[in-house]
Amino acid sequence: MLLQDTRVQGMIEINEELCKGCDICIDFCPLEVLAVSTTINRRGYYPPQVIKEEKCIGCRLCELVCPEFAITICNE
Amino acid sequence: MTQRQTRLQAFENRTLFLLGDEAAAYGALYAGCDFFAGYPITPASEIAEVMSRELPRVDGYYVQMEDELASISAVIGAVWAGAKGMTATSGPGFSLMQENIGYAIMTETPCVIVNVQRSGPSTGQATKPAQGDVLQARWGTHGDHEIIALAPSSVQECFELTVESFNLAEKYRIPVILLMDGEIGHLRESITFPPFDEVVREERRLADPDADCFGGEPVPPMSHFGEGRFIHVTGSTHKASGMRDVSTQSVHEKLVTRLCRKISDARSEITRVEQDVVDGARIGVLAYGATARPAQGAVLEARRQGCAVDFLRLITLWPFPEEAVRRLAGRVEMILVPEMNLGQISREVERFTSRPVVPISKIGGVAHTVDEVLAVILSNGARIESPVG
Amino acid sequence: MDDTTIIPGPERQLKPHRLLRFLRQEILPTAFCPGCGCGTVLNAFAQAVDDLAIDPKDMVFVTGIGCSSWIPSPYFKGDTLHTTHGRPIAFATGVKIMRPDLKVVVIAGDGDIAGIGGNHLIHAARRNIDITVLMVNNWNYGMTGGQVSPTTPFGVPTTTTPYANVEHPLEAAELVAAAGANYVSRWTTYHVFPLMESIQTALQVEGFSFIEILSQCPVSYGKMVDMRKASDFLRYYRDQSVRAHKAREMSAEELD
Numbered sequence: 001m002l003l004q005d006t007r008v009q010g011m012i013e014i015n016e017e018l019c020k021g022c023d024i025c026i027d028f029c030p031l032e033v034l035a036v037s038t039t040i041n042r043r044g045y046y047p048p049q050v051i052k053e054e055k056c057i058g059c060r061l062c063e064l065v066c067p068e069f070a071i072t073i074c075n076e
Numbered sequence: 077m078t079q080r081q082t083r084l085q086a087f088e089n090r091t092l093f094l095l096g097d098e099a100a101a102y103g104a105l106y107a108g109c110d111f112f113a114g115y116p117i118t119p120a121s122e123i124a125e126v127m128s129r130e131l132p133r134v135d136g137y138y139v140q141m142e143d144e145l146a147s148i149s150a151v152i153g154a155v156w157a158g159a160k161g162m163t164a165t166s167g168p169g170f171s172l173m174q175e176n177i178g179y180a181i182m183t184e185t186p187c188v189i190v191n192v193q194r195s196g197p198s199t200g201q202a203t204k205p206a207q208g209d210v211l212q213a214r215w216g217t218h219g220d221h222e223i224i225a226l227a228p229s230s231v232q233e234c235f236e237l238t239v240e241s242f243n244l245a246e247k248y249r250i251p252v253i254l255l256m257d258g259e260i261g262h263l264r265e266s267i268t269f270p271p272f273d274e275v276v277r278e279e280r281r282l283a284d285p286d287a288d289c290f291g292g293e294p295v296p297p298m299s300h301f302g303e304g305r306f307i308h309v310t311g312s313t314h315k316a317s318g319m320r321d322v323s324t325q326s327v328h329e330k331l332v333t334r335l336c337r338k339i340s341d342a343r344s345e346i347t348r349v350e351q352d353v354v355d356g357a358r359i360g361v362l363a364y365g366a367t368a369r370p371a372q373g374a375v376l377e378a379r380r381q382g383c384a385v386d387f388l389r390l391i392t393l394w395p396f397p398e399e400a401v402r403r404l405a406g407r408v409e410m411i412l413v414p415e416m417n418l419g420q421i422s423r424e425v426e427r428f429t430s431r432p433v434v435p436i437s438k439i440g441g442v443a444h445t446v447d448e449v450l451a452v453i454l455s456n457g458a459r460i461e462s463p464v465g
Numbered sequence: 466m467d468d469t470t471i472i473p474g475p476e477r478q479l480k481p482h483r484l485l486r487f488l489r490q491e492i493l494p495t496a497f498c499p500g501c502g503c504g505t506v507l508n509a510f511a512q513a514v515d516d517l518a519i520d521p522k523d524m525v526f527v528t529g530i531g532c533s534s535w536i537p538s539p540y541f542k543g544d545t546l547h548t549t550h551g552r553p554i555a556f557a558t559g560v561k562i563m564r565p566d567l568k569v570v571v572i573a574g575d576g577d578i579a580g581i582g583g584n585h586l587i588h589a590a591r592r593n594i595d596i597t598v599l600m601v602n603n604w605n606y607g608m609t610g611g612q613v614s615p616t617t618p619f620g621v622p623t624t625t626t627p628y629a630n631v632e633h634p635l636e637a638a639e640l641v642a643a644a645g646a647n648y649v650s651r652w653t654t655y656h657v658f659p660l661m662e663s664i665q666t667a668l669q670v671e672g673f674s675f676i677e678i679l680s681q682c683p684v685s686y687g688k689m690v691d692m693r694k695a696s697d698f699l700r701y702y703r704d705q706s707v708r709a710h711k712a713r714e715m716s717a718e719e720l721d
Contacts, residue, residue, distance in 0.1 A: 013480050018493055022500030027696040045499065064512060064657045067504020068494050072482040111563060137562045142588040146555035149548065153527065153559030156546055179549050301544040301560060302567050304522040308539060310547035319539055
C-alpha cells in the first residue's frame with residue numbers, strides 16, 4: 001500500500017513530455033531532491049530533474065500531487 | 077409471470093371510468109415504464125400519484141425530486157442505467173425542463189415527458205386548460221433540433237398515445253412529449269384496457285461491444301452503464317464514439333444534421349392523423365387535442381345543415397404532418413384552425429398552403445363549444461358561396 | 466536561456482506510472498492549466514480506487530460543467546455521464562436508483578455543486594442517497610475566466626466583483642452535514658495523503674458522502690489575488706488550514 005513504502009529509497013521516473021512545469025514537486029519535496037531542468041519539452045515547459053537521488057526517501061508526495069501523472073517512484 | 081404482468085392482468089378487458097392523467101399513467105405502465113421522477117403541479121399531479129402507487133407493484137421506482145429540473149435529470153440518468161423513464165408536468169415545469177430536454181435530444185436518450193398544458197404564460201390560470209405550449213414543445217430548447225410530440229383527444233387516447241410515446245422514444249432514441257391539455261387530463265371517461273400481451277412494446281436496441289452508440293447509422297444502438305463499455309455520454313458535441321470534440325466543424329455538422337434528419341426523414345412513418353373528408357368540401361377544419369372534439373361536432377352539424385366540410389385531426393403535432401395538411405389544402409379553399417391559444421399550429425399550417433388559414437382562438441381556460449366553431453364555419457361557408465362582389 | 470536543449474526523437478523506455486491504466490492515456494497530457502489542482506484530485510482519486518481495488522467497471526461518473534467536471538470526463542476510463550451545469554447530483558440520483566450496485570461518483574466544481582446545483586445538493590444529502598460527491602472548490606467560476614462564486618472569500622476582487630466581494634462564502638461542508646449526509650470532510654490539494662484516504666472512506670461509506678476539496682486555480686483565480694503559481698496556493702493551504710477539532714475551539718475572529 002502507498003503509505004507503507006516511506007522508508008524505502010526510490011528510483012524517480014519523470015515523464016518529461018507529460019510535465020507542464022508547475023514546479024509543485026520541486027517546491028514541496030521534503031528533501032529537495034528535484035530542481036528545474038534547463039531542458040525544454042515539446043510543449044515548451046521545463047520539467048524537473050533529479051539532483052539528489054540519494055536523498056529520496058520514497059515518500060511519494062511528488063507522485064501523488066503531480067497534476068499530470070508525470071512523476072512516479074519505482075521501488076526496486 | 078413478472079410482477080408487472082401479474083399487476084396489469086387485473087385490468088385486462090375491464091372498462092373503468094378514469095381521468096386522462098390516470099389513463100396516461102397506466103399507459104406508461106403497460107409500455108414498460110419502470111422509473112418516474114416528478115414534481116407536483118396542477119393539472120399533472122395525478123400522474124405522479126398513480127405512478128407512486130403502481131410502480132413499486134411492478135418492480136419499478138418512483139422518486140419525487142426537489143424541482144422539475146431534477147426530475148428530468150433523474151429520468152435521463154435512470155435511462156442510461158437501464159430504465160424506461162418518464163416525467164410529467166405542466167407549463168411552468170415544462171419551461172424549467174427545457175435545458176435537459178435538449179440534453180436528452182443531444183445524447184439521444186429515449187424518455188417520455190408529459191406536459192398537461194395549462195393556461196399561461198407564467199402562473200396564468202393554474203387550474204385551467206390551454207394549448208399554449210405547442211410551439212414551445214417544438215422550439216423550447218436552444219439549438220437546431222427536432223422533437224416528437226403527440227396530442228391525445230380522449231382518455232382512451234391518453235392511454236394509447238402514452239404507449240406510443242414510449243415506443244417512438246425507443247425507436248428513434250429521442251425524448252417524446254405527450255402534449256395533453258388540462259381539459260383531457262382532468263376529464264373522466266370510460267377507458268377499456270387491452271390484455272397486457274396484446275400491447276406492442278418497442279424494446280431498446282442495444283449495441284454490440286465494439287459498435288458506436290452515437291453515430292454510424294441514423295439511429296445508433298444504445299448501451300447502459302455497468303456493462304464494462306466505459307461509455308461516455310455528453311451534451312457537448314461529440315464523435316460517434318461519444319467522446320467530446322467541439323473543435324472540429326465537420327463533427328458538429330455531422331452530428332446535429334443526423335439528429336435532425338433521423339426524425340425529419342422519417343416524418344411519414346412517425347406522423348399520424350385522422351381525417352374525415354366529404355365530396356365538395358370547400359372548407360377544412362384542422363384541430364388537435366381537446367379542441368378536436370367540439371371541432372368535429374361542429375363539422376358534423378355543419379354538414380347536417382348542408383355545408384360540406386372536411387375535418388383533419390392531428391394526432392402527431394411534431395414532426396408536423398405537412399403531407400396531410402398539403403392534401404387538405406389541395407381539396408379546400410380555406411382552413412379553419414380552432415385552438416386554445418392565440419394561433420400556434422395555425423402558423424405551421426400557413427407554411428404549407430397559400431390558402432387562407434383562419435385561426436379560431438379561444439383563451440381563458442374555457443374550451444370551444446360546438447356552436448362557436450360552427451358559427452365560424454357557417455359564416456365563412458356563406459362567404460365562399462356568395463362572395464361580396 | 467543559452468544552454469537549453471530540446472529533447473530529440475522518440476522517448477526513452479519509461480516505467481509506466483501505476484495509475485495510468487485507469488486513464489484514457491491517448492489524450493494526455495490533460496487540458497488543465499499548468500499547476501491546476503484538478504489533476505491532483507484526479508491523481509488522488511485514482512490512487513484511492515487502486516488502493517481499494519475497485520473495478521472501474523463497477524463505477525459511474527456523473528459530472529457537470531466547469532473545469533472540475535473534466536476530472537473524470539474524459540480522463541478516467543469509466544462509464545461517464547457528463548451533464549448540464551448544476552445538475553449532476555440529480556442525474557446521479559436516477560442512475561443510483563436503477564443500479565444501486567454501482568458506485569456512483571459525482572465530481573464537479575463549487576459553482577456547479579453549491580451554486581446553481583445547491584438545491585440538488587441539499588436534497589441529496591437529506592435523502593442520504595448512496596452516492597459520493599467531490600466538490601472541487603477553487604473559489605471562483607474558473608472555466609469562464611474568474612467570476613465570483615458562492616464560495617469566493619469575502620473581500621476578494623474577481624472579474625465580476627472588481628470592487629471586492631461584498632458577500633460571504635457558503636460553507637458547503639457544514640451545510641451538507643446539517644442536511645443529513647453520512648460522511649462529510651474538507652481537505653485541500655496540499656493535504657494529498659489525508660485527501661486520498663478521505664476519498665477511500667467516502668467511497669466505502671453507505672449513504673451520502675461529500676468531500677469539499679480546496680483546489681488551486683492559478684490562472685483564473687490566481688491572476689486576481691496575485692498567486693500565479695500552484696505552489697503559492699499550496700503554501701497558503703498548508704499554513705492557513707486549521708484541523709476541524711482545533712477550529713471548534715477557536716473564536717469566529719480567529720477563524721476569519
